[in-house]
Amino acid sequence: MNSARDPRVAVVGAGLGGLVCARVLQRHGRSVTVFERETSAAARTQGGTLDMHAGTGQAALRAAGLLDRFHTLSRPEGQEWRLLDPATATALPLQGPPADHGEDDRPEIDRGQLRGLLLESLSAGSVRWDRGVSGVTPLGEGTGRLLFGDGTSEDFDVVVGADGAWSRVRPALSDATPDYTGVAFVEAGFDDCDTRHAGLARMVGAGTMVAKAGGKALFAQRNSNGHIRAYIAFRAPENWHLAAGVDLDDTAAVRTHLLTMFDGWDESLLRLLRYNDGGFTNRPLFALPAPHTWEHVPGVTLLGDAAHLMPPLGLGANLAMLDGADLAHALLGEPTVDDAVRAYESVMLPRSAEAAKGCAEGLEHLIPSTGG
Known part of the structure; x- marks a missing residue:
């Protein structure tokens, strides 16, 4: 078994979950390399606004030492929700999903601002841009070989697939693919x-x-x-x-x-x-099938959308960030890398299964399949 004292950690994907994982590891003196296929941080726009929930996204930011900085950028007023009558545009009482209407601590922040905050927190050179990954080969000794689009490869004690819906790392663990x-x-x-x-x-x-x-x-x-x-x-x-x-x-x-x-x-x-x-x-x-699970494979794991892609109802980014923090803490606290990955998956998989079920129900509530 590989010691977790100073493991070689590769994070595939410079999204929010992968960056939280890298930041928490670096904050505790561990080395980590993030591989991203995009050419730079400015290669594309990062999407809309996100509400950071106290028990998930904000907890991850606290673990990353970035919660105070987040609060200076966030918009607490963005928590406001309005439900309007389609025929008259008059206000209706809020009821049903999204389930967090009553939560009073989920300020909004633009996804691009949040990603920028995380990127700025990493040491120089931590993210290797324009480094697309084609796949991962688990090796017999419990490590993973990361395969790149240019035909080269590098070996790591653990490869973390944080590369989103169409993950190139996922096939090393699961045959599942997202369904419309x-x-x-x-x-x-x-x-x-x-x-x-x-x-x-x-x-x-x-x-x-x-x-x-x-x-x-x-x-x-x-x-x-x-x-x-x-x-x-x-x-x-x-x-x-x-x-x-x-x-x-x-x-x-x-x-x-x-x-x-x-x-x-x-x-x-x-x-x-x-x-x-x-x-x-x-x-x-x-969305990925729910629940999405896999048999543990030493040297490889997943977080965020790569692990549990679900409808965008306010949970995905929060869960990805909590995944990243939880995996980093496991790598910091467990005696071996394999122990760490097992501990992380034992928490993440049931948590994400419950969340995916809730998101599917929430999507049905918002856009009923019966047209109601």
Whole structure:
């Protein structure tokens, strides 16, 4: 068995969970290398706003020594939720999922800001950018061989797959692949909203607004810097646009199709479809089978979406970060690497199974398959 005193740790993927794992290890004097296929931290935008829950995301940030810095960047006012009547855009009482309406400590932060905070906390050179991974081969002595896209390889005492929904590490542990949930999100954005989209900004408020009916929903959420991100959600085949004869690059055609789909909704809500800045981005939702488990394989493990991809209902990023902190603490505290990975998986797998079940139920509540 490999000693956990100074193991060679590879984290595949510079997302939130992998970066938390690396940060906690470095904070306690351990070395770790993060491999990321993107060319730099600025290679792409990082998505919308996240609510950091006290018992998961914030707990991970505390373990990383970054909670105070997080609070200086976060937006407590972003916790606000509004549920509107689709026909009138008047406020309705909140009920049912999301389950955390009553939690009073889940401030929002832009995903890009949070990732930047984590990246800045790592020692120089910890992340190897433009280093795409093609797979992992578990070795007989309990280590893992990391295979790169350029044909080279490196051996580690443990390879941590933190590489998201379409993980290249997962096949070393599991044959599972994400399945389409039957729900599509179409994303739209609004810049300088308080000036250029003032009515919409007032309707959305400081946090998140949702209106839902008939198996469809409109979500809109405040981001920093005066930006609103909206999601048009509906149940449809994965390639709904092909069946509808809609070119996703044709903004006008997508807009016309969506307006037809939401015909009869209040005009103030339809502004989310009529007046967005830029085009529309199709985001079909995928999830791993729940529960997703595997037989322990020495030298390899998973965290975050690579381990438990689920619908985006406010839990994924929080769980990924807690995974990263828990795995790092196990590597710090257990006598061997294999003991550490086993201890981590014994906690993470049942936790993620329960969360995945809840997210599936939450998605059904928000976008019913019966169209109710």
